[in-house]
Amino acid sequence: MERPWKHVLLCALILSSTASSNARFAYWSLLPNPTVTSYLSVAPASNSIACVRECMKHSQCDSCAYYRESGTCYLQVETSTTSDGTGNSVEVFKATSPCHVPKMYIAPNTNHVDWKNNGWEMEGNLNCGNDYMYIGDSPTYHCSALGEWTEKQWQCRQKVWRNPEINHRFSVPKTPGPGWAVCMIGTPTHSTRFNLNLAKDKNNVVLHVDVRLHHRSATATIVMASMVDNDWGIEMNKHYTPTPFPVAVNRSFHMAVKTLNLSDVQLFVDGVFIGNFTPLFSLDQVTEVSVSADVDARMLDLWCDQ
Ligand SMILES: *[C@@H]1O[C@H](CO)[C@@H](O)[C@H](O)[C@H]1NC(C)=O
Ligand SMILES: *[C@@H]1O[C@H](CO)[C@@H](O)[C@H](O)[C@H]1NC(C)=O
Secondary structure, eight states: OOOOGGGOOOOOOOOOOSSOOSOOOOOEEEOSSOBOSOOSEEEEOSSHHHHHHHHHHSTTOOEEEEETTTTEEEEESSOOOSBOSOGGGEEEEEEOOOOOOOGGGOOTTTEEEEEEEOSSOEEEEEEEOTTEEEEESOSEEEBOTTSOBOOOOEEEEEOEEESOOTTOOEEOSSOOOTTOEEEEEEEEOSSSEEEEEEEEETTEEEEEEEEESSTTSSSOEEEEEEEETTEEOGGGOEEEOOSSOSOOTTOOEEEEEEESSSSOEEEEETTEEEEEEOOSSOGGGOOEEEEEESEEEEEEETTOOO
8 A cells, every 4th residue: 555655744864874883863844845956966775764764874964865676776966846757666865954852751750751762763662650651642742844842742640559548539530431441459357347449539439349257247258339429229228258268357358340331330359250240320420539447558540451
């Protein structure tokens, strides 16, 4: 398939082979109208990268044209304006102004940019820090022929909390979809109960996971429920009494709530399936997650891979 190269602007980072050990940055763009009328010299080249490299060896060479069919590289003093009439078989490159590393995109602790050279393209890949997730378009930036980086709308939002405060409502980094999962690691501190809550707001809890060690009952139980307008839908509760009971005082556990679709969740403790539940709300309504009661929470991940 022919690529729509007429609109493609590329930048190249080419390492110098001269005595200097410093990398030489050269920025080239593929011009929209391939034209060759006058040239310095002609050289064979196996590909367009080799043609640009050839051009860079000559101080007077300002642009170059690569004929794919004949494997010929024309080195030019300046780009001419007459069409060569051969259409897509020629690629004309011209040195352009450099893109500088965009400092504004680098915020300490939350993200960094990885630079990559794919032969032609100079790309910056934006990565959020470990406990953050990238929200926005593709996190790749390209250098344009004008020497500017593509504009992006993005944010790095926190998704993992270490030693999260009990009863604090942590914001979900973005609207949940099917496959969304929440994970926590913790240790029960008393033989009572603790909860993991996925809520829409203070009075509407989409999923309440209540782990009752021996609370008000001889049998340890895990209950899943929804709360609508501050009212627990008793008839909608689901009780599970797995044996052996997977949670114990002073023992660390890993709990995961996984969404299959926006109406059903599955609960796992230490990788073992406990049960499923259909909340009274669609799961994309979850905006905040909290942990409550007698547990020492070590980690809360609001967007874990499950
Ligand atoms: C849990 O650990 C605490 C502190 O080390 C200790 O006082 C308590 O007896 C332990 N409880 C159980 C049930 O092991
Ligand atoms: C969601 O997934 C569950 C389990 O696979 C399935 O039983 C249920 O019908 C699905 N619900 C919807 C609305 O697709």
